[in-house]
Amino acid sequence: MPIPIILDCDPGTDDALAILLALASPELNVLAITVAGGNVGLEVTLPNALALTALAKAKVPVHGGVDRPLLGEFVPAYHVHHDNGLGGVVLPPGPSPTPGIAADVIRDILRTAPEPVTLVGIGPATNLAIALVTEPALNIHVRQIVLMSGAWKRGNVTPAAEFNAYSDPEALAILLGTGHPVVFASLDLTDQALATPARLAAWRTLGSGRCLKAACDIQSAVPLSARFDGKGAALHDPTAIAWLIRPDLYTARPGHVSVDLAPGPDRGRTRLDTSGHETQNALVLETLDADGFFTLLGERFASLP
Ligand code: RIB
Ligand code: CA
Numbered sequence: 001m002p003i004p005i006i007l008d009c010d011p012g013t014d015d016a017l018a019i020l021l022a023l024a025s026p027e028l029n030v031l032a033i034t035v036a037g038g039n040v041g042l043e044v045t046l047p048n049a050l051a052l053t054a055l056a057k058a059k060v061p062v063h064g065g066v067d068r069p070l071l072g073e074f075v076p077a078y079h080v081h082h083d084n085g086l087g088g089v090v091l092p093p094g095p096s097p098t099p100g101i102a103a104d105v106i107r108d109i110l111r112t113a114p115e116p117v118t119l120v121g122i123g124p125a126t127n128l129a130i131a132l133v134t135e136p137a138l139n140i141h142v143r144q145i146v147l148m149s150g151a152w153k154r155g156n157v158t159p160a161a162e163f164n165a166y167s168d169p170e171a172l173a174i175l176l177g178t179g180h181p182v183v184f185a186s187l188d189l190t191d192q193a194l195a196t197p198a199r200l201a202a203w204r205t206l207g208s209g210r211c212l213k214a215a216c217d218i219q220s221a222v223p224l225s226a227r228f229d230g231k232g233a234a235l236h237d238p239t240a241i242a243w244l245i246r247p248d249l250y251t252a253r254p255g256h257v258s259v260d261l262a263p264g265p266d267r268g269r270t271r272l273d274t275s276g277h278e279t280q281n282a283l284v285l286e287t288l289d290a291d292g293f294f295t296l297l298g299e300r301f302a303s304l305p
Contacts, residue, residue, distance in 0.1 A: 002026060002027055002028055002029035003027060003028050003029065003118055003143075003244055004029045004031050004113060004115060004116075004117045004118065004143075005022070005028050005029065005030055005031065005117065005118045005119070005120050005244070006030075006031055006032050006033075006034060006106055006109060006117060006118075006119050006120065007019065007022055007030055007032075007033045007034070007120045007122070007241075008033075008034045008035075008036065008065070008102070008106075008119070008120065008121045008122070008123060008125075008127050008128050009033065009034075009035060009036070009045070009049060009121075009122045009123050009237070010035065010036050010037065010038025010039045010040075010045045010122070010123030010124060011035070011039070011045050011048040011049050011052065011085055011086070012038065012039035012040070012045065012048075012081050012085055012122075012123065012237070013039075013080070013081050013082075013085070013086060013087050013218050013219065013221065013222050014122075014219075014222075014235055014236045014237040014238065015039070015045075015048075015049075015122055015123065015237050016048065016052055016086055016214075016215070016218050017215050017218065017219060017235065017237065017238050017297065017301075018122050018148075018237035018238045018240065018241045019033065019049065019052045019053070019056075020052060020055075020056060020211055020214075020215055020300075020301055020304060021238050021241045021242065021245075021296075021297055021300050021301070022120075022241050023052075023053065023056040023058040023060065023304070024056070024211075024300035024301065024303050024304045025241070025245050025300055027244065027245045028241075028244060028245065030058070030060045031060075031061075031109050031113070031117065032060065032061045032062070032063060032098075032105055032106075032109060033049050033053065033060055033061070033062045033063070034062075034063050034064075034065050034102035034105060034106060034127050035049045035062065035063065035064055035065055035102065035123075035127075036065050036066050036067070036102070036123050036124055036126055036127050037066065037067040037068060037074060037076070037124075038076070038077075038123040038124045038163075038164070038167055039076060039077045039078075039080070039081040039085055039123070039163075040076050040077070040078060040081055040083070040084075040085040041067065041074075041076060042064060042065070042066070042067035043067075044083075044084060044085045045085055045123075046062070046064045046097055047093065047094065048084075048085050048086055048091075049062045049094075050062050050093070050094030050095055050096075050097060051091040051092065051093055051094040052091065052094070052214075053094060054091075054092065054093075054094035054095060055091055055092070055094075055210060055211055055214060055304075055305070056211055056304050056305060057305050061098035061100075061105070062094075062097055062098055063097060063098050063099075063100050063101065063102045063105045064097050064101065064102065065101060065102025065103060065126070065127040065130075066102070066103075066124075066126045066127055066130070068126075069124055069126055069167055069168035069170070069171065070126055070129065070130075070168055070170045070171055071168075071170050072168070072169075072170075072267075074167075075157070075166070075167060077157070077163060079223075080222065080223065081222075082221065086218050086221075087217070087218045087219075087220075087221025087222055088221055089214060089217045089218045089221060091214060102127040102130075102131070103127055103130040103131040103134065104131075106119070106127065106128065106131035106132075107131050107134070107135050107138055110131070110138040110141040110142065111135075111138060111141065113141055115143075116140075116141050116142060116143035117141060117142060117143055118142075118143045118144050118145075118146060118244065119142055119144075119145045119146070120145075120146045120147075120240055120241065120244070121145070121146070121147045121148070121149065121164070121175075121240075122147070122148045122164070122236075122237035122240055122241075123164060123167075124164055124167035124168040124171060125147065125149065125164065125168055125171035125172050125174075125175055126168045126171045128145070128171070128175060129168070129170070129171035129172075129174035129175055130171075132174065132175065132178055133174050139178055139179060139180070142178070142180055144180060144181070144183060145175055145178070145180050145181075145182045145183065146182075146183040146185070146240050146243065146244065147164070147172075147175070147182055147183065147184055147185065147240065148164060148185045148186075148190065148236050148237050148239060148240040149162060149164040149165050149172060149184060149185075149186065149270070150162050150164075150165050150172075150184050150186040150187070150257065150259075150270035150272075151165070151186050151187035151188060151270060152186060152188050152270065152271075152272045152284075153187075153188060154187070155187070155268070155269070156187060156227070157268070158265065158267075158268065159265070160260070160265060160266045160267075160268065160269040161260075161266075161267065161268030161269050161270070162186065162187050162268070162270065165259055165268045165269075165270050166267065166268030167268075169259045169260065169261050169267060169268045170261060172259045172270070173258075173259050173261060176257060176258070176259065176281055176282070179281075181254070181280065181281055181282055181283050182257065182281065182282050182283070183240075183243065183252075183282070183283045183285065184257060184270075184282055184283070184284050184285060185236070185239040185240040185243065185285050186270070186284065186285070187234070187236075188286070189239055189250075189285045189286065189287075189288055190234045190235065190236040190239050191227070191228075191234050192287065192288040192290050193234055193235045193236070193238070193239050193288055193290055193293055193294075194228055194231065194232040194233070194234060194235070194290065195219050195222070195232050195233050195234070195235040195294075196231060196232035197220075197232070199232075199294045200216050200219055200220055202294075202298065203215065203216050203294075203297070203298040203301065203302075204216050206298050206299070206301070206302035207302035209301075209302060209304055209305055210305060211301055211304035211305055212298075212301040212302050212304065215297075215301045216301075219233070219235065235297075238293075238297055239285070239288060239293070242293055242296055242297070243285060245296065246292070246293075246296055249288060249289040249292045249293055249296070250285050250286075250287065250288055250289075251285075251286045251287040252283050252284060252285050252286055253274060253283070253284055253286055254274075254280040254282065254283055254284070255272050255273060255274040255280060255282050255283075255284050256272070256273040256274075256277075256278035256279060256280055256281055256282065257270055257271065257272055257273075257281060257282040257284070258270070258271045258273075259271070272284060
């Protein structure tokens with residue numbers, strides 16, 4: 001049976017590929033896409049999510065949510081995602097947003113879903129946190145929480161912190177306190193998902209559909225990262241989706257994750273303890289079969305219109 005999910009995102013170039021992957025995968029039942037400001041402002045991320053669902057001809061509700069974190073300042077990443085959030089790639093506009101604010105919609109879905117729902121967060125976790133903290137009784141309707149978030153060694157927005165965790169560390173702390181083990185696709189994992197020119201060129205040979213072309217064009221516009229000596233760019237967000245589809249491509253281990261909230265250079269740092277001495281509130285994705293991952297993505301993008 002398809003896994004029912006709510007996908008919360010901030011498209012964003014890698015979010016765009018994660019959205020297309022989710023929409024192309026019969027293993028998932030995307031009940032709703034909820035959108036936050038993050039990589040770029042909500043006034044851009046929301047239309048991007050709508051354009052992507054329209055491109056894939058998917059009948060999935062798309063709802064706007066927060067345009068800033070719970071506390072702290074809004075810190076976009078235009079230098080990575082371009083002013084339009086999609087690397088400058090222009091898509092045909094999608095429809096208007098589905099009525100309903102993200103946190104309300106998340107709660108409504110959880111309250112009425114016939115089976116527990118997987119919450120997937122690939123942007124700042126603000127929408128998910130607001131939904132769960134304002135109605136804790138809905139926790140029993142959450143199957144699991146899967147996040148692209150965190151870094152155990154080296155951040156990408158500060159030396160200490162990964163972008164999503166840094167953007168709203170209080171929201172991440174709320175999710176870590178729900179009692180559900182949070183599945184983490186951290187930078188330590190996504191660094192293994194290196195989108196190189198060769199991998200993108202291989203995708204382009206798989207078909208001529210507009211979604212495949214958009215995925216290739218969007219990812220090709222992402223600056224090659226100095227983190228990888230200019231060899232490619234880590235493809236972060238789809239790793240959280242792909243784990244739900246093909247967990248066999250990953251290895252994982254339980255652990256305890258905490259997030260630093262204090263102002264200063266460590267704000268947003270995520271700390272992993274695998275000693276077993278702390279309550280294990282996380283499942284940490286450790287390794288990825290990168291070739292299998294990129295093959296999966298190419299096949300799925302090629303299956304879309
Ligand atoms: O650190 C990578 C994460 O931050 C990804 O979700 C990317 O889209 C940005 O939101
Ligand atoms: Ca994102």
